[in-house]
Amino acid sequence: AQKITQTQPGMFVQEKEAVTLDCTYDTSDQSYGLFWYKQPSSGEMIFLIYQGSYDEQNATEGRYSLNFQKARKSANLVISASQLGDSAMYFCAMREGRDDYKLSFGAGTTVTVRA
Amino acid sequence: GAGVSQSPRYKVAKRGQDVALRCDPISGHVSLFWYQQALGQGPEFLTYFQNEAQLDKSGLPSDRFFAERPEGSVSTLKIQRTQQEDSAVYLCASSLVWGRIEQFFGPGTRLTVL
Numbered sequence A: 001a002q003k004i005t006q007t008q009p010g011m012f013v014q015e016k017e018a019v020t021l022d023c024t025y026d027t028s029d030q031s032y033g034l035f036w037y038k039q040p041s042s043g044e045m046i047f048l049i050y051q052g053s054y055d056e057q058n059a060t061e062g063r064y065s066l067n068f069q070k071a072r073k074s075a076n077l078v079i080s081a082s083q084l085g086d087s088a089m090y091f092c093a094m095r096e097g098r099d100d101y102k103l104s105f106g107a108g109t110t111v112t113v114r115a
Numbered sequence B: 001g002a003g004v005s006q007s008p009r010y011k012v013a014k015r016g017q018d019v020a021l022r023c024d025p026i027s028g029h030v031s032l033f034w035y036q037q038a039l040g041q042g043p044e045f046l047t048y049f050q051n052e053a054q055l056d057k058s059g060l061p062s063d064r065f066f067a068e069r070p071e072g073s074v075s076t077l078k079i080q081r082t083q084q085e086d087s088a089v090y091l092c093a094s095s096l097v098w099g100r101i102e103q104f105f106g107p108g109t110r111l112t113v114l
Helices: none
Strands: A010-014 A019-021 A032-039 A046-052 A064-069 A074-079 A088-096 A109-114 B005-007 B010-013 B019-024 B031-037 B044-050 B053-056 B065-068 B075-079 B088-095 B109-113
Touching: A010 A019, A019 A109, A032 A064, A032 A074, A046 A064, A046 A074, A074 A088, B005 B088, B010 B019, B019 B088, B019 B109, B031 B075, B044 B065, B044 B075, B075 B088
Parallel strands: A010 A109, B010 B109
Antiparallel strands: A019 A074, A032 A046, A032 A088, A064 A074, A088 A109, B005 B019, B019 B075, B031 B044, B031 B088, B044 B053, B065 B075, B088 B109
């Protein structure tokens, strides 16, 4: 079974607007971590934001925030005030307690920011 | 350098050839990871090192894949008798210690097997 599901293959957003990228996950562990990475066309994965399963507050990092809904097993990424440089592939990933080192990634969502 | 580096950035191999992909992690980083990313997909875990010890190789797709990190720094991923299905981007990542949140990724090596 897929551990991470990203249902939006591609999205367009107008510059300066906000965009929400969906991510749902599947785990039976109580302790896990959720990540979002950005992968521009250059290829390297850039860490954006992290949410621990026991964190009560939603994580925020600058223009990035993570909408964590534990009961629904969702961890959506919100990018506010989109910029042209935000155009990239975005991956949701999870690290589970029993294998607290390796990341399981979703299939990704391509975001294109329009001027 | 400041980040994780990988070489070569691009590799074209004929089916049946052996290839070796190199990863230079960030200096001092204990943990090192290899991932395989097929076109249009997310990365998939291959193997994990803590210093020179290979603690998990459960993601290696076959016994044609072999990884080493003999001195606990540079790592090499070797693929023997390459097949077309091995075509992918191979990403290396490192982190300071086990369990640290952030893994720093390199730019990847794009392998094309003809």
